[in-house]
Amino acid sequence: MADTKPDKPGFLSRLFGRKAQTAPESVSGTPQAGGHPETMPSPPATAADDLTTVPSTVTDASPDTPEDLKLPGELAGADLQPVESLAPEEDLKELPPAPEPQAQPAPAAPAEKRGWWQRLTEGMRRTSSSLSESVTGLFTKRKLDAATLEELEDALVQADLGVPAAMRITEAIAAGRYDKEISPQEVKAILAGEVEKTLEPVAQPLVLDRAKKPFVILMVGVNGAGKTTTIGKLSQKFRQQGLKVMLAAGDTFRAAAIEQLKVWGERVGAPVLAREQGADAAGLAYDALQEAKANGTDVLLIDTAGRLQNKAGLMAELEKIVRVIRKFDAGAPHATLLVLDATVGQNAISQVELFQKAAGVTGLVMTKLDGTARGGILVALAEKFRLPVHFIGVGEGVEDLEPFTARDFAKAIAGLEASS
Numbered sequence: 242m243a244d245t246k247p248d249k250p251g252f253l254s255r256l257f258g259r260k261a262q263t264a265p266e267s268v269s270g271t272p273q274a275g276g277h278p279e280t281m282p283s284p285p286a287t288a289a290d291d292l293t294t295v296p297s298t299v300t301d302a303s304p305d306t307p308e309d310l311k312l313p314g315e316l317a318g319a320d321l322q323p324v325e326s327l328a329p330e331e332d333l334k335e336l337p338p339a340p341e342p343q344a345q346p347a348p349a350a351p352a353e354k355r356g357w358w359q360r361l362t363e364g365m366r367r368t369s370s371s372l373s374e375s376v377t378g379l380f381t382k383r384k385l386d387a388a389t390l391e392e393l394e395d396a397l398v399q400a401d402l403g404v405p406a407a408m409r410i411t412e413a414i415a416a417g418r419y420d421k422e423i424s425p426q427e428v429k430a431i432l433a434g435e436v437e438k439t440l441e442p443v444a445q446p447l448v449l450d451r452a453k454k455p456f457v458i459l460m461v462g463v464n465g466a467g468k469t470t471t472i473g474k475l476s477q478k479f480r481q482q483g484l485k486v487m488l489a490a491g492d493t494f495r496a497a498a499i500e501q502l503k504v505w506g507e508r509v510g511a512p513v514l515a516r517e518q519g520a521d522a523a524g525l526a527y528d529a530l531q532e533a534k535a536n537g538t539d540v541l542l543i544d545t546a547g548r549l550q551n552k553a554g555l556m557a558e559l560e561k562i563v564r565v566i567r568k569f570d571a572g573a574p575h576a577t578l579l580v581l582d583a584t585v586g587q588n589a590i591s592q593v594e595l596f597q598k599a600a601g602v603t604g605l606v607m608t609k610l611d612g613t614a615r616g617g618i619l620v621a622l623a624e625k626f627r628l629p630v631h632f633i634g635v636g637e638g639v640e641d642l643e644p645f646t647a648r649d650f651a652k653a654i655a656g657l658e659a660s661s
C-alpha cells in the first residue's frame with residue numbers, strides 16, 4: 242500500500258519555498274497508489290492563482306516515492322537540452338573548465354530521472370568533498386585544540402564561506418569540546434546546523450503576485466552568469482503551472498543572445514519579443530510590457546545584457562531600462578533577480594553591490610554550483626546582504642534549477658545524508 246508522507250510538501254510548495262505542512266484531507270483519499278509522477282496531470286492553472294495556499298487538488302505527485310528520489314510531476318517529460326553552443330566564446334572566458342566527463346552521468350542514460358537531492362549533492366560534490374576531506378583529515382583521532390580549529394577556519398574560508406561565518410562555525414564546534422575528541426561526523430553535523438541557521442532567513446520563495454498582470458521579472462547579471470538559461474528554466478516551471486509567459490530579448494548586444502532566448506521560448510512555449518542586434522533595450526522592454534499587458538500575459542521575463550559591473554555606461558543603461566519600465570508601471574519590475582555564477586567565488590560580493598545600486602536587486606539566483614568547490618559563497622552572501630535567495634542551479638538541464646532550501650543546501654555542503 243501506498244506509504245503516504247503527508248508532511249512532505251509537494252512540488253508547488255517546494256517551488257515557492259513553503260514549509261512542509263499538513264496535507265489536505267483529500268490526500269489520503271486520492272487514489273494514486275502506484276501512480277507515477279510521469280503520469281500525473283499538470284496542476285491546474287488555479288494552482289498559481291493563489292500562491293499562499295496549496296489547492297486541495299494538488300497533492301504530492303507520488304507519495305510512495307522517497308522524497309529524495311522524487312521527480313516533480315510538473316517536470317515529467319521535460320527534456321530540454323542546454324543551449325551552451327549558442328553562447329558566444331567571449332561570454333565563456335570566465336567559466337571554469339568543463340567538468341570531467343565521468344563526474345556526471347550521461348543525462349539521457351538513466352531511465353529514471355534523478356531526484357533533486359541527488360542532483361544537488363552530485364552538483365555540490367566539489368564543494369562538499371573538499372570540505373569533507375579537510376574535516377576528516379583534521380578531526381580523525383585528534384583532540385580539539387587551537388591549531389585544529391584554526392586549520393578548520395582556513396578550510397571554511399577557502400570554501401568561500403567568508404570569515405564571519407567561518408569564525409562562527411568554528412566557535413560552535415569548539416563550544417564545550419575543547420581538548421576533547423570530536424568525530425568528523427559530529428563536526429559535519431555542527432557545520433550543517435550553523436550553515437542552515439545562516440541561510441534560513443534568506444531562503445525565500447519567489448512569490449508571484451497574481452494581481453500584477455503581467456508580473457514583471459527583470460534578470461540581471463554579468464555575461465555568462467546564466468541569465469538566459471535561468472529564464473528558460475523558470476519559464477518552464479511557470480508554463481507547467483498553466484501560466485502565460487512572455488520573454489523579452491533585452492540582451493540586444495549580441496545576436497547570439499537573442500537567438501538563444503528564442504530557442505528557449507520555442508521550447509517552453511513562450512512568445513519572445515526580440516529586435517535586431519543593437520536595438521535600444523529600454524525601448525524593447527517598454528514595448529514588451531505593453532504587449533504583455535494587452536495580451537493577458539501572466540509573467541514577463543526580461544533578459545538583459547551581461548553588464549560588467551565596472552562599466553559605468555552599461556550600468557547606466559540598466560538603470561534606464563528600470564526607469565522606462567517604471568514609466569509604464571510604477572510598481573514594476575516586480576522582481577529583479579540577480580543571477581550569480583558560483584564559480585566566481587568572492588567576486589560575487591562586488592557583483593551584488595554594484596547591481597543592487599544599478600537595478601535594485603530583490604533576489605538572487607545562484608547558478609553553476611555544480612562546477613565549483615566555492616559553493617560556500619552563498620553563505621558569505623547571506624551573511625553580508627541578507628537578500629532572498631530564490632533558486633539555485635546545479636546543471637545546464639531545465640530540471641537543474643530548484644527553489645533554494647536552507648536545510649538541503651546545508652546538508653549537501655557538509656556532505657551529510659538527506660534523511661530527516
Ligand SMILES: Nc1nc2c(ncn2[C@@H]2O[C@H](COP(=O)(O)OP(=O)(O)O)[C@@H](O)[C@H]2O)c(=O)[nH]1
Nearest residue numbers: 325464465466467468469470608609634635636
Ligand atoms: N554547469 C552549469 N552550467 C550552467 C548553469 N546555468 C547556466 N549554465 C551554463 O552557463 C553558460 C552561460 O549561460 P547563459 O544563460 O548564456 O548566461 P548569460 O550570459 O548570463 O545569459 C551556458 O553554457 C549555460 O548552459 C548551471 O547551473 N550549471
Ligand SMILES: [Mg+2]
Nearest residue numbers: 468469492498
Ligand atoms: Mg544571456
